[in-house]
Amino acid sequence: MLPRILSMTVVVAFLVGCAATGPKPSEVKASFPELAADQGRIYFYRTKSIFGAAVTAEIRLSGEAVGRSTRGSFFYADRPAGNYEVASSTETEKKVTFVLEAGETKYIRTYVGLGLIVGRIIPELVNTEEAEKDMAELAYVGATK
Amino acid sequence: MVRSARMLLIVASLIVTLGCARDLRREPTEMTALDASEIRVIRVAEAVTVSLDSGYSRSIAAGSQWRSVGQISMGTVFKPVGQVFSIEGAHVHEAYLVLQGNNLVAFYLPGERKVNALGTPVVIKAN
Numbered sequence A: 001m002l003p004r005i006l007s008m009t010v011v012v013a014f015l016v017g018c019a020a021t022g023p024k025p026s027e028v029k030a031s032f033p034e035l036a037a038d039q040g041r042i043y044f045y046r047t048k049s050i051f052g053a054a055v056t057a058e059i060r061l062s063g064e065a066v067g068r069s070t071r072g073s074f075f076y077a078d079r080p081a082g083n084y085e086v087a088s089s090t091e092t093e094k095k096v097t098f099v100l101e102a103g104e105t106k107y108i109r110t111y112v113g114l115g116l117i118v119g120r121i122i123p124e125l126v127n128t129e130e131a132e133k134d135m136a137e138l139a140y141v142g143a144t145k
Numbered sequence B: 001m002v003r004s005a006r007m008l009l010i011v012a013s014l015i016v017t018l019g020c021a022r023d024l025r026r027e028p029t030e031m032t033a034l035d036a037s038e039i040r041v042i043r044v045a046e047a048v049t050v051s052l053d054s055g056y057s058r059s060i061a062a063g064s065q066w067r068s069v070g071q072i073s074m075g076t077v078f079k080p081v082g083q084v085f086s087i088e089g090a091h092v093h094e095a096y097l098v099l100q101g102n103n104l105v106a107f108y109l110p111g112e113r114k115v116n117a118l119g120t121p122v123v124i125k126a127n
Helices: A002-015 A025-031 A128-135 B002-019
Strands: A039-046 A057-061 A064-069 A073-080 A082-089 A093-100 A105-113 A120-126 B041-043 B048-051 B057-060 B065-072 B075-080 B086-088 B092-094 B096-100 B103-109 B114-123
Touching: A039 A064, A039 A082, A039 A128, A057 A120, A064 A073, A073 A082, A082 A120, A093 A105, A093 A120, A105 A128, A120 A128, A120 B092, B048 B114, B065 B096, B075 B103, B092 B103
Parallel strands: A039 A105, A093 B092
Antiparallel strands: A039 A073, A057 A064, A057 A082, A082 A093, A105 A120, B041 B065, B048 B057, B065 B075, B075 B096, B086 B092, B096 B103, B103 B114
16 A cells, blocks of 8 residues: 555646746737847756656756756847757766857757666757747746856 | 566566667768869659668658769768758667669768768669
């Protein structure tokens, strides 16, 4: 009986997590500053999928913490053109490497993959059209830096 | 109880196996940018699926367009037009195609300036 209750508690804890709150892209994007000529913009987002909803983790852009992967949220970071690496570690680390060109916008979606204990936050590159559609109902939470 | 423990062990092994993909083999390379007069755009006529040395596979969609951007020792590098393309192993890497004639021979990883060579070239039908 006890193992069953324990298992159910773990499953519920894994699934339950509040979605982020904040303005939608349509409400805030106009207020975002224009890109400097030598910079590109990277959006980070996570959909409202309830799988692993309670799992959150810090997102690092080439080693620098820029925000957290939380359910239903997005934020962005402007950076000079160059090569970048996005990582988010939970029990294991999965990275994305990409090039950012001046004036370019890249989209990184994070999602929760199966893990041994708490699940893993996995980042992936997403096409503009798909990302804009995904992000339409998400909450802007702002970057750490 | 023993059965439950065995089940747990199987699930745990599965998760560990799924979560630990092999990393892609990558070698440093130098890309020389093409002159404006050398740049061309190709359109893939038929979808192809490429098996990677990480164990993953990746499809190149029919209708996708690719612009030549540079040259490396293995061939000409083509960047996707209006799309982002990536390949996956233990990690995810943005990737461009490296073509020798009609053969896809490697993926160029612009974020690392490295190349992932294919064991067997894949014919790309493009126009």
